[in-house]
Amino acid sequence: MRAEASASARAWQAARALSATCPRPLRRAVRMRLQRATAARQGRRGWLRRLEPVFYIAPAFLVLAAILAYPLGYSFWLSFHEWTLRGFRQGVPWVGLDNYVGLFSNVEFVSSLRVTFTFMAGALTLEFLFGMALALLLDHDLKGRGLMRSLILLPMMCTNVVIGLTWRLLFNYNFGLVNYYLVRLGLAPVEWLSKPAMALPSVIIVDVWNTTSFVALLLLAGLQALPEEPFEAARIDGASWWQVFRYLTLPLLRPTILVALLWRIIDTFRIFDVVYLLTAGGPARASETVSIYVYRYGFQTFNLGFASAASYMMILIMLIMAVVLARLIGRSEA
Known part of the structure; x- marks a missing residue:
């Protein structure tokens, strides 16, 4: 130069x-x-x-x-072909949209969608309730606030494999600590992972324990970025804490809530490892999410064409939810 x-x-x-x-x-x-x-x-x-x-x-x-x-x-x-373990050597015939059409006539796929949306609704509701409570608590000037922030991040530092195996031992009917303390309190032991009615709630409990700290961290960052002037004016006017929270905190925190909701919806919809380690989709497919369904058809029955169609349908549903939430985020920031 x-x-x-x-x-x-x-x-x-x-x-x-x-x-x-x-x-x-x-x-x-x-x-x-x-x-x-x-x-x-x-x-x-x-x-x-x-x-x-x-x-x-x-x-x-x-x-x-x-x-x-x-x-x-x-x-x-x-996803547009029929690929099975028996017949792939003879060829992979073109079937067009038959795999996609067959998904919605498949009772197991519809059931996995229902389980997935039920899991999402239960986990997200509890995570945002507990996460908001933790964020509001840590937003105050408390002694040991830094230590509390570090402690709530501990679940995020564990891998999902470790979390799944640990909670599987805790929920064990005969030797788990959860049933041990229930018996000590005079209550009957619960079949957490082997009873269809309790399998999905048990997975929700584990996911809430694992990711509530992530939601709390995002909401805390949003709370600390809010301007002080509206809150000072509300306190001068004599507004109660509930009025301040309902009419000031929640509306101002809406963009942060939507961003956290976007991340958690995508994460819960595609959850696999924790569910597989805890219940493997059972018992009687009571906790079989779409990811477990795709795994079962792809790597247990080796119907790769059908499994590929299910995975792309899963991606399409996630994209639709992500686009809707992204537009809501854009409107709230405008």
């Missing part, structure tokens, strides 16, 4: 020296020609500068394309 600058400076000096000895019309033509050459050189240099980030980002995009694009494209292709 310095060499080019010095070369252009020398060229300008030579042009000035030449123009001093030339007639005025020729002098003007030389200057205009030098200006055009300099502008063209700077234009090429600017074009290369604009392309420079592309060369840095391109390797990462190529790796992502190899890891994500091909499997997504191949599974989308499979």
